[in-house]
Amino acid sequence: MNIENYIEAQYRELLSNSTTNAEFSELYAGVEHAKLREILATLHHDFISLFRMMNERLPTKDYEAHFWADPSRSLIKTIEITLGLYNALKNTKLAFEINEYYSGLIKKCRDFLSTSGGSTIPPHMDKIDLYYTIPLFTPNSIVTIDQPQTTRSFSLKQIGSGSYANVYKYWDTFYDKNFVLKRAKKDLTPKELERFRREFDEMKEFSSPYILEVYRYDEAKNEYIMEHMDYTLDSFIQKNNSSMATGLRKSIVNQILRAFEYIHSKDRLHRDISPKNILLKEYHDIHVVKITDFGLVKVPDSSLTTANTEFKGYFNDPSLVVEGFDTYNILHETYALTRIVYFVMTGKTNTDAIPNLKLREFVNKGLHPDKSMRFKTTTEMIQAFRTIS
Template identity: 65%
Template sequence: MKLIGSGSYANVYKYKDTFYNRFFILKRAKKELTNKEIARFKREFDVMNDLSSPYILEVYCYNPDKNEYIMEYMDYTLNEYITAHNSNLTIIQRKKIAQQIFRAFDYLHSKGHLHRDISPKNILIKEYDDALVIKLSDFGLVKIPDSTLTTVNTEFKGYFNDPALIVEGFDTYSIIHETYALTRVIYFVLTGRTNIEKISNPDLRAFVERGLNPDKAKRFQNIRDMISAFKSI
């Protein structure tokens, strides 16, 4: 196995299964985790395993003895793909990627979940001969109804998240924080940039200003609001 990533809770490995003749990913919890952190790690698998959408990364089996699970292999992170192809992506191609991201989060929210760690590194891309397919990954911070794993002491994470959460507390995270981070991701998809200063397209500027508005009552209140506004860009 080849180590390809390491986070707060787990190490991520890539390996080739000789029977299926294809690559898979193994995510293994770190040995020093507390019982609560192990429970959060296992919940990440359970949430992804319960979801059924072409826009959610597939997971296959959980090994409780080693606290690890297997999931499908993807070709790129969104960050890698946009960075590598930014000079030749058309606006039509960018919009197709954005529309899939909207569908992914529309489905996730329909299940009562908030991702809470939205970034171009946690959205993955599978490249086929005739299409790109995006999938959401990294559900370690997912917020689900009646969960006891989110407390007032939960650390602020997610580099696309609303910085106001640092003061307000990560336990206050709601749909308006989700649409904030998602606005930043969509802007990145359309432009390849994260700097939101000097946006020349007035429709895109209006979209970004609404999504990131300091007045939360003026932000996008759900994904459907975002989709409607996106159509004018």
Template identity: 55%
Template structure:
């Protein structure tokens, strides 16, 4: 761990050490870092005590009421140390969240607290709910799981990051099974968050063994749970390229085609086809392939379909740069899928200088510069793929 992170934690611990209290330590016993356990328990005790005192002094009219000097200074210290620690740990493995309700109260109090001579409580300040059995702080890399017989926390491990979301892996202690959590980045704007949730909703509507299954969306953190897969298609092919038979490669390609045939049957276009967005699950006797990442999906009559996304990735049709992403159609999807299938067959992405005539004819039809000369449907693409040898 970064020495600066350790130093910051120790600095906060020392700043509040005279107030140290372990009454609420059980709420934070799942946290691995013992100093953070102690800090959170102490801050929790202080906020509960000081907000209880403030509730006794709440103004009853349009005018503020006086909050004594000592509690005012103490609460100001707790707020500043809390926010300072939150900022310092934000991008680290010890990042934590402050309960939304308490964060709102903390920021409101910060606006009127004085470090000397007491403070005037803001007019119309509502009575504050005190948390006796609810943690005020939660680690960002934990997910709360409700299972029988009790609610537990499971550790999250980052397995992917992107411009819109982070992807974590965790093990459900009740089911003894791995799952994936996809969490929207905090800097997304309102429209981007709507698209993030739309991705979940769209995937929830799909019901195919070749599409990643999603389970539950959590509004508070803008995150959702989905099934766990072992690796990306890219990683699987590169790891096994020297030992895969043509039959095994065609089995993988056929699953991909079935997934996209189903997607197109729902009048959808994926628009983000790459070997990183197709996932693989390895069983003892079978390899299962599923399509994921529906963040750029094009749905009919949807006002949320993105038309200004960047055209990026080797697998996308280069003509999209001039035609525009809003004009993406089946011909562009066929182009990307043809490249994907060639990658599955050979482990290569460069389609120049193909010596296998069967493969060369297949590729030239799927990537034809004149779109009307490409395969018209996934079914037609699949029929040609079956005949490769």
């Protein structure tokens, strides 16, 4: 299907029944496609106008009521255009979601609306809430933020994708800075969605300068906002490895180890340690490390930690493939952290030949095949790392 042609056809179809209306255009200011923006604002206006008329005809208790023929046909047409657009655009960059409350209303109305002779409104139908300041349609390419005295929409740019979620960034014109939006994928199972929500709750509960800040969870859309960082550890090392001073490398390692010392002090294990889940913010005088992606965090007595959890984290101990991810413990965590330390100090992942004797001793202990010989705490790792010059 040619999307541009389809939008044009719906635009003309809408104009054949009404005129475009700008009353709600501010709610859709973040929609970049001009005609789609007009269509959504006009559909919003038409729904409000028609549902206002329906409110005047609502039955009481066990009685039915008659809804006139012309508004019945207009509401049918408005619903058809809305659902047609929704289905046509849902796998494109112009995809949008219909407000949950109004989506339910649309389904209910389709059951009783008639194209001729008017429609019979069923008994016990509740008065419809008319949304004047809340969008009925939320494009997936924007985020809508409630801010002091107004609601603002901002365009999203996708910057990543994982097993459970897509990650976007946007520029907030009110705060004049970038933020990040993490949005759960639509096909998650209830258990996966629970894990996604728990990731937010865990990060919100942490209070450390080394943990990425999260700000708001949207229950209706299953998404949350967090602070924006400049690099993943992976991208920062790739860009700067040839010019990084030892002092900067050691500063990054110390921050990472302090972060995990804090995480472990809260009886949590991250379980997905990799250079992509460690972020950096570049200031004029310092680089600050923050840990993110707690989707696999191990919480004591959690029902979400099972033997069937997929092995993830390419810095993880390969023995977990055989032993099972449910056996993950602090000795697996220090294994992954050892690999991170070596990666930061050298920019390499291959540990076959390490010229620095103290670094070699550190790595050999952290990656020891006999788990009883490994670092048993992050504090022990911090103390051992101090001996590396």
